[in-house]
Amino acid sequence: MLHEFEFRAPRTRAELLGVLADHGGLAKLMAGGTDVIVNLRAGGIKPRVVVDVKQVEGYGALTWSDTDGLVIRPATTINDLLRMPGLRERFPLLVACAHDLASYQIRNRATVIGNIVNASPCADMAPALLCLDARAVIASQAGEHEVPMREFITGVKRTVLLPGEVLDRVVVPASSVGARGGYAKLKRISGHDLGLVAVAVHKHGGELRVAVGSAAPTPVLVSGLKETDDAATVVAAAQAAISPISDLRCTKEYREHMVGVYIRRLLREVA
C-alpha cells in the first residue's frame, strides 16, 4: 500500500507550473514513476500531491534539428529514445547508456529526464549527458533558465531544482554529433542490476572525456584529457576525481580498481 496523496495530471505547462507553485515542496513530480512509486512505497517521500507530467501538452515530443540539437522532454521514455531513427549514428554513447538502463519493461516507462532528476549516483543517463555537454532547461512561473548538466546534480538524490520548478527539457547540442563513445557497467549478474560502478569514455575532436557512475555522491565527469593521452594518465585522472565508498554491494577498492579496468578496455574499444 502507498500512503495517501492526491493525483494530478495537468494538461498544459501553465497548469503544471501553477500546481507546483500552489503546493511547493509538498508536490512530487512524477514521470515514468519507476523511482517515485518505489520511493512512495518505501515511505522515503510523503508528498501531499503527486503530479504526473506525462499528459502535459508537448512533453512527449522528442525532436532533432541541426540547429537546436536533440531536445528531450519530460515524457520521453528510455525506449522512446532508443526507437528514435538515426540516434545511434548521431549519439552512440547516449544509446549505449540508455540500453543498459534497467529492464525492457522499465525502459518502457522510465524517462530520460526522470533518471536525471532522481539524481542517483548510478543514474545510467548521466554519464552520456555529461560527456555530450547537455544542457538542462528549468521552468517555473518565474520563467526559464538553463544550467549545464554537470551542475544539475549536486549530491546523492539532490539537484539544483527548487520547489515550483520542473526540468522542462534536456538539450544535447548538435556540436556533439560525431563523438565516439562507449559505456561499461559492472553488475553482480548478467541481467539487469544497479551498477557497482559504470564508466563512459567519449572521444571528440581530439578531446577525451571520462564519466564515472556509482563512484562518488554524484556521477563524475573528467574532461580536458586528450585522445593521445596514455591509458595510465587517463586512469590516474579518473581515480583522482572519484570518491567511492564501500557498501553492501562491493568495496571502494574494488570500485576504484574496476574503474581502471573499464577505462583501459573502453579506450581500446572506442576507436
Add this chain to the structure above:
Amino acid sequence: MMRITVTVNGQVYERDVPGHRTLLHFLRQDLGLTGSKEGCGAGECGACTVLLDGHSVNACLVLAPEVDGRCVETVEGQAKDGKLSTIQDAFNRNHAVQCGFCTSGMVMSVQDLLVRTPKPSDDDIKEAIEGNFCRCTGYLQIIEAVRDASGRTEGKGGLKHA
C-alpha cells in the same frame, strides 16, 4: 477518489479509485483479476507485467488514475473460449512452468516481444524477459518456449547457461 474508465482485456470498466492505488492492486483487488502477481512491488521481478496500450510495464509501478482512457491486457486475456493462447500453449509444451509465479508476467513480456518482433533472436528473447525473474529456475525452457511460439523448432536442447 477519481473516476476512471479503462479497457481491460477488451472489457470496459468504470471505477472510482484513490490517487494512490497502483494498477496492480486495482487489477487484483478492484477487478478481481489475480493472474498478475505481486512479487517485489518495486519493479524488480516482473511478476506483475501487463501491457499498457500494447507496451509491457510493471503494473506495480503504474498508478491506477494514469490508465484512465487506456487499454490494459493481462494474462487473463490470453486464453480464448477455454483454449490456451499460442504463447501459453508453447510454455505448456516446453515445460516452461514450474511453480508458475513468474509465468503470467513472462507470458505478457513475450506477448509484447512477439508483436514487435515476430521472429526474435535468442538475444531478443533474453532482452525481453530480463525484467522477469524466474527463481525455479527455468529460463532455458522459457527461451525454448518463446522460440517454439515464434515458429522456431530447430536446436531444441542446445541452449547453454550464459
